[in-house]
Amino acid sequence: xxxxxxxxxxTRGVFAIEDxxxxxxxxxxxxxxxxxxxxxxTQPLHPTCASFLARIVETGVSVITSDLLRIELxxxxxxxxxxxxxxxxxxxxxADGRARRRGGRLLRDxxxxxxxxxxxxxxxxxxxGRAADMAATMMIDxxxxxxxxxxxxxxxxxxxxxxxxxxxxxxLIPTPxxxxxxxxxxLATCRSKR
Amino acid sequence: xxxxxxxxxxxAAERFWQLxxxxxxxxxxxxxxxxxxxLIGAASPSLLSPPAVPSGDDxxxxxxxxxxxxxxxxxxxxxxxxxxxELAELRRPATAKSVEEKRAAVAQATQGLRVKVxxxxxxxxxx
Numbered sequence: 001x002x003x004x005x006x007x008x009x010x011t012r013g014v015f016a017i018e019d020x021x022x023x024x025x026x027x028x029x030x031x032x033x034x035x036x037x038x039x040x041x042t043q044p045l046h047p048t049c050a051s052f053l054a055r056i057v058e059t060g061v062s063v064i065t066s067d068l069l070r071i072e073l074x075x076x077x078x079x080x081x082x083x084x085x086x087x088x089x090x091x092x093x094x095a096d097g098r099a100r101r102r103g104g105r106l107l108r109d110x111x112x113x114x115x116x117x118x119x120x121x122x123x124x125x126x127x128x129g130r131a132a133d134m135a136a137t138m139m140i141d142x143x144x145x146x147x148x149x150x151x152x153x154x155x156x157x158x159x160x161x162x163x164x165x166x167x168x169x170x171x172l173i174p175t176p177x178x179x180x181x182x183x184x185x186x187l188a189t190c191r192s193k194r
Numbered sequence: 195x196x197x198x199x200x201x202x203x204x205x206a207a208e209r210f211w212q213l214x215x216x217x218x219x220x221x222x223x224x225x226x227x228x229x230x231x232x233l234i235g236a237a238s239p240s241l242l243s244p245p246a247v248p249s250g251d252d253x254x255x256x257x258x259x260x261x262x263x264x265x266x267x268x269x270x271x272x273x274x275x276x277x278x279x280e281l282a283e284l285r286r287p288a289t290a291k292s293v294e295e296k297r298a299a300v301a302q303a304t305q306g307l308r309v310k311v312x313x314x315x316x317x318x319x320x321x
Contacts (some may be wrong), residue, residue: 011208021205032318043309052306057296060267062230072318077318091212109307117303120296121285126276134274152249160286167315169320 012194013175015038016184017052017164024055025179027062027124029155031165032147035065039113045166048183051091052164053117062122066131066154068147073114077107126154142172152178168193 015022028057038049056063081103082090093099135149136155144152148169155178162179163170168186170178171193176180180190219227276284290296315321 019205019207019208033320036318038304040307040309040313042310043313046304050300053304054297054300057300058293075234076313076318080309080311080313083317086259105296106309108212113303116299118286118305120299121288123288124281125286130276130280146318150252152244153201157274158281159275167320169321176277 012184012191013188014171014180014187016187017181018048018184023060024061025161026161027064027158027161028056029064029163031151031163031167032069033166034164035069036076037166039110045183057120062124064124064126064155064160066126066149066151066157067128073110074107078103078111080106124158126158131157144172145169
């Protein structure tokens, strides 16, 4: 809640990345959910996220990420390979080696693209261990899930005022701590959590 | 008097709130405060009179200040920040220098990776 006497912002510190006039803070943090949508062309939000990523790069703002993002990309690559082979039963075939070759190719492709992206921005990667204590505190204080906490703590510790994400869980963080940049379809859900 | 569409007005309101939300009351620098005082004074001289409640002269922290601080701290009483030295050590400068190089890098990163399934958050460990 806002301090007494201060009007509550109708935006709740949540803004749409589709808005061409949106201001970009420097630095700005990226969450894995946004990067996955931007890198994988078959994702439903790919056009929106890839466009916003291009805008971030052209604007020249610095980008903050947690090192956890890379690990999540690896997890996503292997999960894609499993799901392509096993469909809805993919979780129960994790130990099956037959999807690993495809998973390895996807992993190399995704990481190569991620590295390529990082050549175009000033990048501040925050080690997971460095953010662990604050992440734990944020989980307790605001009920964030563990991975969200690590990304949020990394963003705040490195001085970001905003994080770009398609994960509405970040809206549990109080507005003054972190502004949320997300796609238009998630504005209402994020704002309702603040 | 120029007229504006509803869409233009909504966009202007969004801009305002984006700026307002980004404003940190603890560190904001106020310019031309005298003009604001003048406006407030004209509107209501009583607003410029000393507050009835002590506001920090006795060492106490005003209630509204406490609210702001509380929302910017975690339960352990601190919002940890990386030091400038740590940030400098972590920073990786862009190797693509020109706008064209940067555009090309983004295009290479974001174009052409197609998979046969939809990637959901649970596939990279999220709930």
